Amino acid sequence: MPTSDASTVSTPWLKWFILALVSLIGGYAVVLMYAKGESSFALLTLILVTAGVIIFARKETYAHRYIYPGMAAVVLFIIFPLLYTVSIAFTNYSGSNQLSYERVQQQFLQRTFADDRYQFKFQIYHTDNDKVLLFFSQADKKLISEPVALDQNLQQVSLQATDTPPTGNQAKLMVVTKNRNILSNLAVFTPDGTQLAMSGLRQFAAKTPLYTLAADGESLVNQQTNEQIKPNFDIGFYQAVNPTGEFVGKPMAPGFVVSAGWFNFERILTDEGIQGPFIKIFIWTVIFAGLTVVFTLAVGMVLASVVQWEGLKGKAVYRMLLILPYAVPAFISILIFKGLFNQSFGEINQVIEGLFGIRINWFTDPILAKTMILIVNTWLGYPYIMILCMGLLKSIPADLYEASAIDGANPIQNFFKITFPLMIKPLTPLLIASFAFNFNNFVLIQLLTNGAPDIIGSSTPAGHTDLLVSYTYRIAFEGGGGQDFGLASAIATLIFLMVGGLALLNLKASKNQLA
Incomplete structure (x- = not known):
């Protein structure tokens, strides 16, 4: 009898512990999927987990626990894929239009170009203590680093102005090639704070953002050509616009997903x-x-x-x-x-x-x-x-x-x-x-x-x-x-x-x- 009473008391606690654990795991999965932009899957998970917890928690719905796994499978593997497929049919989702508008805009803002004002020829000079000097030169400017060791610990280097090239043996191109991975990940800062990055075996250049965001929060301005591009929500691409705001340029990849209505069925x-x-x-x-x-x-x-x-x-x-x-x-x-x-x-x-x-x-x-x-x-x-x-x-x-x-x-x-x-x-x-x-x-x-x-x-x-x-x-x-x-x-x-x-x-x- 004591054993029976103990099992009777412990069973509800075990059930509530399992339901709480499922709720926590499900809630974490929902938040994680929503944070990654998968709102449809987050909503599906929320519905299935919530329905399961309610069915197994309430006495009034407890009898439905036998059919819940089957119904959840129907929703997960039949109804949801069907609704998801139908929803895609009313969009322009394709190989060139896969991302959201926000992600496409971010990709444009991350593009850079080599600023001609900050293009330097690059050379390496050996020193006496197994370290090297990094020397950067332009027509009227010369910059040099402190002696550094070319190893994986080298993350960034600061430069200072100099009048003459360093004395010592100039490293051959083979040394640059051998340490290319280190140099490619190296952040080099000029005296005025401009960051340089490796753009060739013998060249470093500043990576300047190609586009800047306009005041309207949608348009982007090309800093090289001063051309303005705007998102065309009819086709899901950024395009160049004329001074009156009309689209005149070719669609610019990548594109973003927009609603297409009955367009695919009309095609x-x-x-x-x-x-x-x-x-x-x-x-x-x-x-x-x-x-x-x-x-x-x-x-x-x-x-x-x-x-x-x-x-x-x-x-x-x-x-x-x-x-x-x-x-x-x-x-x-x-x-x-x-x-x-x-x-x-x-x-x-x-x-x-x-x-x-x-x-x-x-x-x-x-x-x-x-x-x-x-x-x-x-x-x-x-x-x-x-x-x-x-x-x-x-x-x-x-x-x-x-x-x-x-x-x-x-x-x-x-x-x-x-x-x-x-x-x-x-x-x-x-x-x-x-x-x-x-x-x-x-x-x-x-x-x-x-x-x-x-x-x-x-x-x-x-x-x-x-x-x-x-x-x-x-x-x-x-x-x-x-x-x-x-x-x-x-x-x-x-x-x-x-x-x-x-x-x-x-x-x-x-x-x-x-x-």
Whole structure:
């Protein structure tokens, strides 16, 4: 009994200690992320930690502790990425517009230039005590340092005026090269307090800020040319302005992220370099997903009917062999097929060339490349359909086949009059799910063709065999017109709407099956 009472008393303290610890860690993470400018992630962390603490702390909500981990995972891995992607679709976020306006302005203010008034030739002279003298000279000015040791402890040096160069042996260029890291990090101060930094193997110069901030807090003035630049919040770049304040210069990198409204969606519909490839890729994506479902259904259902045939001997062996492609990891099968279809050394082309004397351009001809993809994907997908059909065939009453035999029906008539109608209805939700999966079959395209052959005239990376999902990936992460995260997010949003519609259709079809 004392042990039971002790555990009863200690448990609430343990719970409150864990909740307090989680709150402290979560609060620290929120502050840290917010300080680094990651306000979205800070807000997400705050919501999840606060909800978890409330659920586990209050008796009224304690029963929800079982579903909280699942709901938190849904918010963290589904809802938040979706909302974040949609929000990016309404910005100009890209490879050249990644930073905030404040960080871009700070980068401009940190730029420096070599002031001609403070450019000095630099020489090193050895002294008798293993130290050196640093000598700086201009046409009418000579400066020298105290004897110093060239080691990692040397951080800064102060100079004083002199009339003549120092006596002693001048160090060779090899000494400067050997100690370049030390000299590059060395702060040298002239008698008037100007700081010099190494700008060449034989030269030091003052680093003067290239831009100064104007009174309005936004404009920057170039100290070399007196040119004024201002942030253009319509395009997310600094640009030069004329005396009337109109933008006249070219955009100056780096750019900053600004709201773009519906601009990215309008580009998909109006920009010919995007609209044409997008429509082609969308049509191909629908055809690819649809034909994949048709071909895998046809092959899988026929093979399932064959291996379930009572008169077939060795059915178990055939079933095992036909299901093997489903057991092999897809990426291995895809890479093997990529080698088999190789235009120069692939076994498929060698056999075709030996039999018919022709060499097929599987990867360079758009139609042949798409044909190859459908062949490979049918091979990868038919075992799944076959397994489903084998189970469904067991549920068809044998009396129907006996009655059809009495009526004189042949096996083909049995298939189309009995087997197919009774199997297609329960298969419908699974076929819709298969269509949705192949609609976003990124791995197949990426490993087999990487979208090739390319679409000529596209302003973004796009290929004839790209699906919408691989097209989006290439826009977001490939160079040469890629790294346009805003446009990629807009396309990803459209893909979500399409796949979401398929999901609703699937739910409706499943509901009808249950009814």
